[in-house]
Amino acid sequence: MNLRRLKYFVKIVDIGSLTQAAEVLHIAQPALSQQVATLxxxxxxxxxxxxxxxxxxxxxxxILYSHACTILRQCEQAQAAVINAGQMLTGQVSIGLAPGTAASSLTMPLLQSVREQFPEVLVYLHENSGASLNEKVMNGQLDMAVLYDRAPTAGITSMPLMKEELYLVGATACPGQNIDLADVxxxxxxxxxxxxxxxxxxDEAFTLRRLSARIIGEIESIATLSSAVSSGMGGTVLPESAARALVSSTNAWMSRITSPTLNLALSLNVSARRPLSPSAQAVxxxxxxxxNKPMIEERELMLVS
Structure with a gap:
């Protein structure tokens, strides 16, 4: 195997077409097919x-695709590290964000801080489900991901960041500051x-209480979810940060779920097999x-009050 063939193979899988991959790679399709046959x-x-x-x-x-992505990414990082030794940090840093996480509200401050401190570093932000983000971290498509993690994942190093309580969010009659799960x-x-x-x-909480959820729609997009809740057709359940963001942009209210109280752990995940590049570590x-800033500020407000 050589790096060029691995690069060709990854591009073919990413695009899903030999013809289109040949056009992107600027080589003849028969030659590309021969490279795959050799591999x-x-x-x-x-x-x-x-x-x-x-x-x-x-x-x-x-299996080869997963390893090839890691190998090619490590080669890029090695080249960048050697070129940038003793120089300003450069290159691309890719971050995955699960929709509705506390980190989603930090995208602009993050971009601004990176721009001010490391102007030659390009930040790529990718929103997707937690399971998909972990997979992309493991195969080298993402440097890191911020998501709500429920269980350890092989090949992933997870750093706990905070725990957020879950809130009911709706736009019709507000039940008050708290609401029992049975009422939800x-x-x-x-x-x-x-x-x-x-x-x-x-689902776990409903099952433990022997309750059934009345789900009338499954929505991933926060923007679509905001519209659905604003319509008054139904409510949703979100972590506190996402709930506050939705309430601030609509006419909705939020109510803390109790009996039992529900929470989720927010984690920063990186690959257990690939070290971060200097640029990725800086970001x-x-x-x-x-x-950490919002958590520190929240503690200070609690002490003052």
Missing amino acids: EGELDQQLLIRTKRGVTPTEAGK AMMNLFLPRDYSAIRKRV KNILLSLL
Whole structure:
């Protein structure tokens, strides 16, 4: 194997088409097909399944893709580290954010801080579900991810950041500052899909209380969720930071769920197998400092009051 073939293979899998990958890579399709055939011969494994709609990786191809992404990313980091030795930090740093996390409100302060301290570093922000973000961190597509984590994941190093309580958010008659879980079960709800950490925590709480949730829609997008709640058709359950953000931009209210109180742990996840580049480490430090600021300020307000 060589790096060029690995680069070609990753591009083909990412695009899902030999023809389009050849155009992007500026090489003839027969030559690209030959590179794949050589790679398959070296590994003695079929790596791609060719169909009329394009190409998809085999199980062996998925394994190679994961390793190839890591290898190529490490090569880029090694090259950047050598080039930038003793110089200003440069390069791209990719961060995954689960929708509705406390970190979502810090995107602009993060971009501004990185711009001021490391003007040659480009920050790429990617929003997706927690499970998808962990996968992208492991295969090298993301440097780090901030998400609500419910269980340890192999290949991931997780740093606990804070715990957030869950709140009911709605736009019709407000039940007050607190609401019993049994009363939440009587309401129409918009919730994310069942792979979401928020959904898993809510389902778990309902099951323990022998209750059933009245789910009338599954929504991932915070913007769409805001519109759905504002319509008055139903409410939703969100961590406190996301709940406050939604309430501040709409006519909705938020009520803390009790009996039992529900919470989720916010974590910063990085790969356990790949060290962060100097640029990624610098951005990580800025992100941690921004995440700690609201918690410090909240503690100070509590002491004053």
